Structures are given as C-alpha cells and as structure tokens.
Amino acid sequence: MTQQLTPAQARISFADLAARLRSPRTLAVLAVCATALLLPQILSGSDMPVYVTLLLSAIVVTGLSMLMGYAGQVSLGHASFYLIGAYTAALIATHDKPTWLGLLAAPFAAALVAAVIGIPLLRLRGHQLAFATLAMQLILLNVVGQQEWTGGDIGLQGVPRLTVAGYEFATVSSYAYLALGALAVVVLITRNVVASRPGRGLRALATSEVAAESAGVPVVAYKLVVFSLSAGFAGLAGGIYAFYTGYVAPGSFPVLLSFEFVVMAVIGGLGTIWGALAGATAITLLLQQLNELGTAEGMPSSAPVVLSYAVYGVLLVLVVLFLPRGLVPSARDWWVRRRRPNPEP
Amino acid sequence: MSPSETARDVASPAGAQDSAPAERPVITVEDVVIRYGTATAVDRVGLTVAAGETVALIGPNGAGKSSLVNAIMGLIRPAAGSVRVHGRAALVPEGRQLFPELDVEDNLRLGAWPLRSQGAKARDTTRVYEVLPDLADLRRRRAGTLSGGQQQMVAFGRALMADPEVLVVDELSLGLAPLITAALADHLRELNAARGLAVLLIEQNARLALDLCTRAYVLEAGRIRIEGPSRQLADSAEVAAAYLGGAAEPPGPEGDDG
Amino acid sequence: MSEFVQYLISGLAVGCGFALLGSGLVTIHRVTRVVNFAQGMFAVVAGLTAGSLLSAGLPHGVAEIVAVLAAGATGLLVGIAAIGRRGTSPQSALIITLGIGFLAYAIEIMIWGDNPHSFPGLGGAVDIAGAHLQKQYFLVIGAAALGFAALGLFFTRTYLGKALGACASNPYAARAVGINVTRMGLVAFTLGGMLGGVAGVLVTPLQSLSYNSDVLLITNGFAAAILGGLNRLGPAMLGGLALGVAESMVAGYYKASYQSVVALALMLAVMIWRASQHTALHEEAAR
Numbered sequence: 001m002t003q004q005l006t007p008a009q010a011r012i013s014f015a016d017l018a019a020r021l022r023s024p025r026t027l028a029v030l031a032v033c034a035t036a037l038l039l040p041q042i043l044s045g046s047d048m049p050v051y052v053t054l055l056l057s058a059i060v061v062t063g064l065s066m067l068m069g070y071a072g073q074v075s076l077g078h079a080s081f082y083l084i085g086a087y088t089a090a091l092i093a094t095h096d097k098p099t100w101l102g103l104l105a106a107p108f109a110a111a112l113v114a115a116v117i118g119i120p121l122l123r124l125r126g127h128q129l130a131f132a133t134l135a136m137q138l139i140l141l142n143v144v145g146q147q148e149w150t151g152g153d154i155g156l157q158g159v160p161r162l163t164v165a166g167y168e169f170a171t172v173s174s175y176a177y178l179a180l181g182a183l184a185v186v187v188l189i190t191r192n193v194v195a196s197r198p199g200r201g202l203r204a205l206a207t208s209e210v211a212a213e214s215a216g217v218p219v220v221a222y223k224l225v226v227f228s229l230s231a232g233f234a235g236l237a238g239g240i241y242a243f244y245t246g247y248v249a250p251g252s253f254p255v256l257l258s259f260e261f262v263v264m265a266v267i268g269g270l271g272t273i274w275g276a277l278a279g280a281t282a283i284t285l286l287l288q289q290l291n292e293l294g295t296a297e298g299m300p301s302s303a304p305v306v307l308s309y310a311v312y313g314v315l316l317v318l319v320v321l322f323l324p325r326g327l328v329p330s331a332r333d334w335w336v337r338r339r340r341p342n343p344e345p
Numbered sequence: 346m347s348p349s350e351t352a353r354d355v356a357s358p359a360g361a362q363d364s365a366p367a368e369r370p371v372i373t374v375e376d377v378v379i380r381y382g383t384a385t386a387v388d389r390v391g392l393t394v395a396a397g398e399t400v401a402l403i404g405p406n407g408a409g410k411s412s413l414v415n416a417i418m419g420l421i422r423p424a425a426g427s428v429r430v431h432g433r434a435a436l437v438p439e440g441r442q443l444f445p446e447l448d449v450e451d452n453l454r455l456g457a458w459p460l461r462s463q464g465a466k467a468r469d470t471t472r473v474y475e476v477l478p479d480l481a482d483l484r485r486r487r488a489g490t491l492s493g494g495q496q497q498m499v500a501f502g503r504a505l506m507a508d509p510e511v512l513v514v515d516e517l518s519l520g521l522a523p524l525i526t527a528a529l530a531d532h533l534r535e536l537n538a539a540r541g542l543a544v545l546l547i548e549q550n551a552r553l554a555l556d557l558c559t560r561a562y563v564l565e566a567g568r569i570r571i572e573g574p575s576r577q578l579a580d581s582a583e584v585a586a587a588y589l590g591g592a593a594e595p596p597g598p599e600g601d602d603g
Numbered sequence: 604m605s606e607f608v609q610y611l612i613s614g615l616a617v618g619c620g621f622a623l624l625g626s627g628l629v630t631i632h633r634v635t636r637v638v639n640f641a642q643g644m645f646a647v648v649a650g651l652t653a654g655s656l657l658s659a660g661l662p663h664g665v666a667e668i669v670a671v672l673a674a675g676a677t678g679l680l681v682g683i684a685a686i687g688r689r690g691t692s693p694q695s696a697l698i699i700t701l702g703i704g705f706l707a708y709a710i711e712i713m714i715w716g717d718n719p720h721s722f723p724g725l726g727g728a729v730d731i732a733g734a735h736l737q738k739q740y741f742l743v744i745g746a747a748a749l750g751f752a753a754l755g756l757f758f759t760r761t762y763l764g765k766a767l768g769a770c771a772s773n774p775y776a777a778r779a780v781g782i783n784v785t786r787m788g789l790v791a792f793t794l795g796g797m798l799g800g801v802a803g804v805l806v807t808p809l810q811s812l813s814y815n816s817d818v819l820l821i822t823n824g825f826a827a828a829i830l831g832g833l834n835r836l837g838p839a840m841l842g843g844l845a846l847g848v849a850e851s852m853v854a855g856y857y858k859a860s861y862q863s864v865v866a867l868a869l870m871l872a873v874m875i876w877r878a879s880q881h882t883a884l885h886e887e888a889a890r
Contacts, residue, residue: 074694076701121871123878127638127697131825132874135867138822142864255818259701266698302717306709313706320695320702321688420778435780442776444769454762455769459781461762468762503780 032277036180040173048172050288052244055179058280059186059237061264062273063230066190068262069271071226074126077133078261080140081110081231083253085238087144090156090248100164103239110235111228118227122220137255145250155249162243175244182240186233187273193229194273263312267319269326278328286311369396370431371511371543372417377426379412379567386412388567389426394511396432397541399533401554401575403588404564410547411439413564414515417545432510433459439515439547441496443503445489449480452488452499456506473502477532494525501532511543512536518550526550530557551588555579563588605733610855611848612731613809616740618847619747620646620806624824625839626754627798631682632833633771634784634791636693640700641681642824643817644707645799649674650807651715651814654722671800677707678796682789689785704817711814719816724808743805750801751840758836767791771834799824819863826870832877 043051064078085106092102117136124132145153162169162178169175242248260283268279287308294304323330372394379387387409394400404410415421416428418436435456443452453470460467474481480502483491488499497517504512514533518526530553536542548554555561555575563571563584571578578584624642631639653670657663681703685696724739758764770777770787777784802820803812827846831838849869850862 074697120875124874125878126694128829128874128878130697131638131822131829132871134818135822135826135871138819139864139867142860146860256815259705262698262701263705302712305717306712309705309712310709313702313704313709316702316705317684317699320698321684321691324695418779438776438779442773442779444772444776446772447765447768451765451768455765455777455782456780458766507781 040176045172048176050284052172052176052179054280054284055176055183056237056241056244057261057264057284058277059179059183060234060261061268061280062183062186062190062276063233064261065265065268065270065272065276065279066194067226067230068265069269069275070194071223073122073223073227074130074262075133075227075230075258076130076262077135077137077140077255077258078230078234079253079255079257080133080137081114081234082238082241082257083137083140083144083248083250084110084113084231085235086242086248086253087150087156087238088235089239089242090159091149093159093162093243094156099160099162099243103162103164103236103243106239106242107232107236110238111232114228114231115224118224122223122227134255134258137253137258141250141253141255151249153250155247155252157247159242159246159248161246162240169243172244175240179237179240179244182236186236187277189229190273193226260312263316267315267327269328269330272326272328275326275328279326282327283312283315286315370394370429371396371398372434372545373427373429373431374413374417375427375429377413377416377423377428379409379416379421380424386567387416387423390564390567390569392562392569394543394545396510397537397543398560399537399544399546399558401551401558401561402545402547402564403549403551403554403561404570405587406549408564409567410564411515414439414513414547417513430511433507434511434513434545435504435507435509437497437500437504437512437514437517439519441493441500443488443496443499446487448485448487449491449499449502450484453480453502453506456503457508459507467508468506470502470506473505476505476536477502493521494529497521497525497529498532501529505536509542511545513545513547515547517546517548518553526553533557551584552579606855608732608734609736610851612734612736612740612744614848614851615844616743616809616847617806617851618844619743620802620820620843621823621827621846622840622843623747623750623798623802623805624820625827625843626751626836627795627802628824628828629831629833629836629839630754630767630798631788631791631795632828634767635682635686635696635788637685637696637700637788638693638825638833639681639685639792639795640697640821641704641707641817642795642799643820643822644704645674645677645796646803646806646820647711647812647814647817648677648707649800649803650812651711651720651803653804654720654807655715657722667804670804671797674800674803675793675797678799679789679793681796682792685792686785686788707817708814715814717814719811719813721807721811737809739808743809746801746805750798754798754836763790822870823863823866826866826873829870829874829877 039051040048060078060082064075067073067075088109089099089102089106092105093099121129121132121136144150150156169178241252245252264279264283265276266279267282268277269275290307290311291304293299294307319326370393372392374390374392376389376391377387378385378389390409390413392400392402392413402410402413412421414436416423417430417434419428419430444455447455450470453473454468457468470484474484477498479495480498483495483499488496491499501512501514512533517529517533521529533544533546534557537544544558546554546558555578558575561572561575561578562569563578571581571584624646627645628639628642631637631642649670652673653666656666656669661669681700684703685691685699691699725737725742727738728735729738729741730736756764758768766777766782767787767790769780769782770784774784777787802824806812823846824843827843828839830842833839846866846869850866853865854862
C-alpha cells in the first residue's frame with residue numbers, strides 16, 4: 001500500500017506515523033473485544049467454565065502484573081485477596097443481605113485489608129515481601145479454616161445467585177459477561193493508573209526506590225495504593241467467583257493458586273495489561289489442553305496434575321531465562337524489529 | 346584517526362632501555378578493544394611487559410586503565426584483540442578489595458587459590474611474612490579493621506601468595522598518605538630487584554610511576570598516546586604538562602592535535 | 604513439668620530440621636544472593652528417597668546417606684538453572700527456583716504419588732523427668748548437632764569453605780584472586796541441597812512428608828534464616844531451634860492447628876522489625 005501513495009500522501013502519513021502505528025493496535029483491540037463478547041455465544045457448555053475461570057484469572061493477574069511490574073513488588077500471596085473477596089461476598093449473601101451488596105463489598109474489603117496489612121508489610125522488599133505475602137496467606141488459610149463464622153474447612157455453602165436490579169445471574173454465560181464487564185473495568189482503571197503521573201512515578205519505583213524517592217515520588221503511598229488496588233481487583237474476581245460457584249472454602253484458594261497467578265503474570269510480561277491478559281489466557285488454555293490429554297484413556301490418574309505442574313515449572317524457568325520480559329513485550333520487540341528494516345521514504 | 350600510531354613514534358619502541366631485561370614477555374596485549382554497550386573504553390591497545398621488567402601505565406581517570414587491567418586478569422573478555430599472560434599474573438586491585446570479614450592470614454591464604462592443586466604447602470604464608478614483616482603482627486586481625494596502608498600491604502601479600510611472574514598493581518597510591526606510598530614503592534622495588542618479579546603499575550600519580558618503572562605507557566581516552574622509557578617520558582614536555590603538574594594546566598584538550 | 608520436657612525435646616528435634624533448612628538457605632544466599640525457594644523441596648526429595656531405599660532393603664545409614672547425596676545433586680541442578688546463565692538477577696533466580704519447585708512436584712508425584720510418606724526411624728522411647736520421649740528425637744538432635752559442627756568446621760577450617768566465605772565477603776576480590784564465583788555458587792547450591800537433605804531424612808520419621816510439604820518447610824526455614832539476615836549461620840540455627848520449640852509449645856499448651864500460624868507471625872514480626880532498622884538506601888547500596 002505504501003508504495004502507491006503520492007509523495008504528498010506519504011508526507012502526511014509520515015507525520016501521522018504514530019497514529020498509523022496505533023491503528024493496527026486499535027483494530028487488534030476491537031477484534032479481541034468482539035471475540036471476547038462473542039465467545040459466550042459460541043462456546044460449548046463444557047468450555048464455558050474454562051472461559052469464566054480465564055476471565056477471573058485475568059482480572060487478578062492484571063492487578064498483580066501492575067504490582068510486580070510497576071511497583072516492583074512480588075506477591076506470593078495474592079490468592080489471599082481473592083479469598084477475602086469471595087468470603088466477603090458469600091458472607092453478605094448468606095446473611096440475607098442483597099447479593100449486589102456482596103459483590104460491591106468484595107473489592108473494597110480486599111483493598112481495605114491490603115491497605116491495613118500493607119502499612120507494615122510494604123516496608124519489606126524483594127524476597128522478603130514475597131515470603132511475607134506467602135506467610136500472610138498461610139496464616140489466613142489457617143485462621144479461616146478454624147472459624148465457625150467462616151464455616152471452617154467446609155466453608156460457606158449455598159451462596160445464592162447474584163441478583164442486580166431484579167436480574168438474576170443464573171447461567172454460566174451470564175457470569176462470563178459479568179466477569180468480562182469486571183475485566184473491562186479493571187483494565188480501564190489500570191490503564192489510567194499506568195498513564196497517570198503517579199504511574200510514571202511508579203515505573204521509577206520498580207527500578208530504584210531510592211532514585212524514585214529522591215525524585216519526589218511519595219514511594220510509600222504509591223506502593224500502598226497499587227497494592228490495595230491490585231488486592232481490590234483480586235477481591236472483585238473473588239466476589240464473582242463466590243456467586244458463580246455458589247460456595248467458598250479454604251481449599252479453593254491454595255497457596256498454589258497464588259503461585260499460578262505469578263506464573264501467568266511473569267509469562268505474559270510484567271507491567272503490561274496485554275501481558276496479563278495473554279498470560280492468563282495462555283496458561284488457562286494450556287492447562288485445559290493438558291487436562292484433556294491427562295484424562296485421556298490409558299493415562300494414569302495422576303497425569304493431569306503431573307502435566308500441569310511440569311508445564312508450570314518448565315514454562316516459568318524458560319521464560320525467566322530466555323524471555324525475561326515475558327511473552328508480550330518480547331513479541332512486541334520482535335514485531336517492531338521485523339517492521340523496521342522496511343525502508344520508509 | 347591515528348594519533349596512537351604517531352604517538353608510538355614519539356619514543357622508540359620497547360627494547361631500547363637501559364636495564365636491558367630478558368626479552369621473554371610475561372604479558373602481551375595486542376589490539377585489544379573493550380566495549381561496554383556502545384561505549385568503547387579501550388580501543389586497539391597494545392602493550393608488553395617482559396620478564397623482570399617494571400612497566401607503568403599512566404593516564405587520567407576514565408582513560409580505560411582499569412578496563413585494561415580487568416582484561417589482562419581475565420575478569421572481562423575483550424571485544425577484539427588478544428591478551429596473553431605467560432606464567433602467572435597476580436592482581437593488587439584498585440581500592441585493595443580485601444575480604445573484610447576474614448583475617449589477614451586467611452586473606453593471604455586465599456591468594457594462593459590458583460595453586461590449590463599443589464596442596465597445603467602452597468598456602469604457607471611464611472614466605473609473605475618474610476618479605477612484608479609488618480604483616481606478621483596483624484595476622485589474626487580482621488582485614489576490614491586495618492588502616493588503608495596496612496590493607497594495601499595485605500593486598501600485596503595476597504598477590505604474592507600466587508607466586509606470580511608478574512604483579513599487576515592497580516592504583517598503588519590511591520587514598521594513601523605519601524609516606525606510606527613511598528614505603529610500598531620501596532617494597533615493590535625490592536621485590537623486583539631481589540626476585541626478578543615483573544611489575545605492571547597502573548597509576549594516576551605519574552611522577553611516582555615514572556620514578557618506579559623503567560618503561561611507561563600513557564593511556565588517554567582508551568588509546569596508547571605515548572610509550573617509551575620512563576626517563577624519556579619524564580623529560581617529554583607533553584607528559585610533563587599533562588601529568589607531572591609541570592605547567593598548571595588541567596588535563597585539557599586531548600587527542601585532536603596529537 | 605513432664606509435659607514441658609516432652610514439648611521442649613520434640614520441639615528441638617523439629618527445630619533442628621528448620622535450622623538445617625535455614626542453614627542451607629543462608630549458605631546459598633551468602634554466596635549467590637539468591638533466596639532458594641526450592642530449599643524445602645530438597646528435604647522432600649531426600650525424605651521420600653530415603654523411604655523408598657529403605658523399603659527396597661537398603662540398611663539404615665546407607666539409605667539416608669544416598670538420599671542426602673541425591674538431594675545434593677538436586678541442589679546442583681537447581682543451582683545450574685538459577686545462576687548458570689550469566690546476568691540472571693537474584694530476583695529472577697527466586698522465580699526460577701519457584702518454577703523448579705513446580706517441576707519437582709511433577710516428578711515427585713510421578714515417582715511417589717501424592718500421599719504422605721514416612722519411614723520408621725529409631726524405634727523405642729526413654730523416660731526422662733517423667734516425659735516419655737521417642738529415641739528418634741535424640742537421634743535427630745544428635746545428628747543435627749554433628750551436621751552443624753561439620754558445617755562450622757567446613758567454613759572455618761577448610762580451604763574450600765574459606766573460598767566460599769570469600770565469595771560472600773567480596774565477589775570482585777574473589778574473582779581477582781582467581782576464584783570462579785559461579786562455580787562456588789554451584790558448590791553452595793550443592794551444599795544447600797545436602798543440608799536440606801539431612802533435614803529431610805531426619806524429620807521424615809517424625810512427621811510424614813508429601814510432595815507439597817515443601818511450602819511449609821521453606822517458610823519455616825526462611826523464618827529461621829531471616830533472623831541472621833539470611834547471611835549468618837549462627838542466628839539461622841538458633842532461629843530454627845527457637846521456632847521448633849515455639850511451635851511445639853503452642854501445639855502442646857494451646858492448639859496444634861495454630862502452631863504454624865505462630866511461626867509465621869513470628870517470622871513476619873522479625874522481618875518487619877529488621878526492615879525498620881534498614882532503609883531502602885542500605886539495601887540498594889549493599890547490592
């Protein structure tokens with residue numbers, strides 16, 4: 001196409017290079033949105049739950065990726081906030097309060113907890129914070145598993161369906177749309193945070209806290225905000241999860257789930273929204289395939305678990321070693337490099 | 346683009362010096378290029394040190410001296426060119442670089458790491474205490490608690506433990522009082538005279554370096570600008586102006602008019 | 604009183620395991636700056652291997668030693684992945700060891716299934732101060748004490764131990780005297796693997812292990828190690844013992860289900876207290 005442009009057109013398009021670069025991107029965004037909206041209509045009954053799981057993971061991972069990529073903080077306990085959101089929603093809904101209130105309260109409860117524990121916890125950095133968040137989740141699981149009001153190890157059963165303004169979310173596809181809506185909100189919030197002035201301050205924070213601090217970035221406050229925000233996202237996903245499955249139990253939020261979120265974030269590419277979405281999608285689909293393979297006839301009963309662990313491990317190691325920035329940023333670099341040799345007039 | 350070539354002609358090449366050491370080289374550096382990212386720190390540098398010879402490498406901060414040292418010691422790999430060390434080179438690193446938590450004895454013993462296949466005898470530190478008797482009293486002191494001069498002495502001793510053919514001394518005088526520097530310089534002279542230990546001395550203090558060594562190279566902006574017998578360099582107006590504080594002139598413009 | 608002795612001795616025995624794990628973490632971290640998340644996995648590998656070897660008919664002693672060596676070899680492999688590639692940051696290496704933990708899960712489930720395993724240790728019991736104590740407790744404490752003594756001698760008396768200390772003290776200087784710091788890092792990983800392995804074979808007869816026991820083991824080991832800032836062996840050992848005793852007391856006098864909560868809360872408190880002593884500036888300067 002480029003060759004057929006007149007010189008004048010070429011000059012205009014050259015001036016609008018930035019816009020032109022953005023346009024395939026806009027197209028891609030539209031395509032992804034359209035696919036996401038159409039999928040609940042297309043997918044078979046057995047594939048729908050996978051889709052809902054994928055979307056819920058994507059919500060959590062978007063926040064986690066922002067936390068890890070922008071604020072440079074590793075959380076190995078992010079499923080805690082998923083749990084808190086789920087239990088908040090379930091507790092409210094099972095106490096004859098309106099279910100929509102439960103869904104609304106879920107992200108706020110998670111964010112509030114994160115803000116409170118974040119004050120002491122975020123003084124820690126790197127591996128210390130990683131272990132502290134892990135410890136926090138182990139404590140939470142232990143405590144939740146022993147309280148009467150949380151239902152102990154059995155958890156809370158019989159969470160009613162979510163009803164908003166008289167509409168009852170009854171089908172799997174209704175929850176898929178709900179999760180999609182939530183994901184859209186989360187992505188928009190993240191985009192705005194990232195593009196804001198504080199967002200740029202955060203980026204500095206990931207490389208050097210000292211440098212960021214001396215540049216006047218209120219490091220502690222920013223870290224706390226991002227930590228709470230990412231916890232709020234996880235809480236929102238947890239709230240949807242509670243209504244979707246109809247019950248919550250400590251066993252649904254193992255430490256491994258936290259690790260899985262980290263795997264998704266790292267593999268997709270930290271600090272990018274697309275990376276978070278791609279990571280959640282890639283891992284969920286891969287696990288689904290492996291699960292089918294593992295449950296195929298003639299496979300030992302442990303095969304699905306073995307396969308999924310092996311893939312997590314191998315992927316994580318290979319990506320960190322050979323694509324340390326993750327799939328999406330690496331792919332973007334490759335794309336840019338591939339395009340650059342084309343001589344521009 | 347060939348200031349280094351012309352500079353090399355200022356003084357006669359190696360060999361024409363009065364002390365007439367054996368011609369067998371212990372360090373041969375040929376056309377070495379060292380890059381950090383896109384920045385070139387060392388650009389096609391050649392340098393030799395013959396057995397028993399004392400050679401100085403002088404130049405301003407950031408000229409690439411430390412990069413060259415690291416390449417000679419095999420700590421970084423040059424982008425081009427070759428570095429050959431015949432026999433063993435031991436380093437007295439810039440800023441001493443001891444093991445602060447370990448005592449003097451252990452610091453010395455670790456200097457014999459390249460000889461570890463030769464057994465415990467190679468780790469015997471008495472031979473160092475004989476040469477540097479001041480260290481014997483400090484043998485149980487933690488290296489981190491010593492004064493700068495004492496630390497430099499330990500760094501020397503540690504390097505000697507490797508039984509080197511050539512000692513590479515990176516910044517002998519940096520951060521030390523003149524008296525202490527002079528004492529260390531005497532030690533170096535003695536080691537060279539008594540044992541035929543070759544020395545490559547990297548120094549910012551050009552007067553000290555030219556005084557101590559028979560031959561010298563001047564490195565500027567990653568290239569050898571001048572080389573020759575120390576006496577000749579000390580007499581050269583250019584060197585005097587730039588490095589010996591002859592004229593009260595700061596390092597000033599370099600390269601383009603050479 | 605008899606109860607107290609009971610809890611104290613059993614706590615010390617379990618604490619020895621934590622102390623060994625913590626020492627392994629410290630050994631690796633000192634030399635490589637890497638916090639090895641796979642440290643608990645070494646104990647699991649050794650414990651399960653020893654059990655299999657014993658049931659295959661190998662005598663006690665031999666089976667345990669082979670298992671510890673297997674854990675050492677595992678440590679070496681983890682080290683190669685974590686630090687073998689130049690330019691891998693300690694943070695990335697932590698994620699790599701996390702990934703290897705997943706891989707280990709897969710392999711462990713394939714070999715041993717997902718049920719907890721144990722093997723009989725030293726049978727019998729003795730009565731001291733009215734407390735009925737398994738002999739295995741004393742075996743664990745004695746063997747761990749021997750292990751610590753050997754480790755101490757290794758670092759203070761051997762040339763290789765000194766070289767490891769040199770890498771920890773000043774990596775640049777270590778390279779300058781000709782020590783290959785990466786290779787020393789691999790030695791540290793191997794040693795860390797063996798220490799984890801010793802913990803595994805000693806503790807398995809006391810409490811059965813399954814593939815995912817590693818999370819609790821690594822958290823307890825980390826809690827022990829963090830007392831000395833991950834760099835000092837002495838505090839790590841003491842920390843491990845204190846942790847074991849504290850957990851045992853909580854389990855005995857209060858509620859067994861809260862014992863890990865106490866340990867974890869203790870660890871958080873220590874970390875936050877330590878963090879309040881160090882600013883970000885300290886840490887980045889130390890990098």
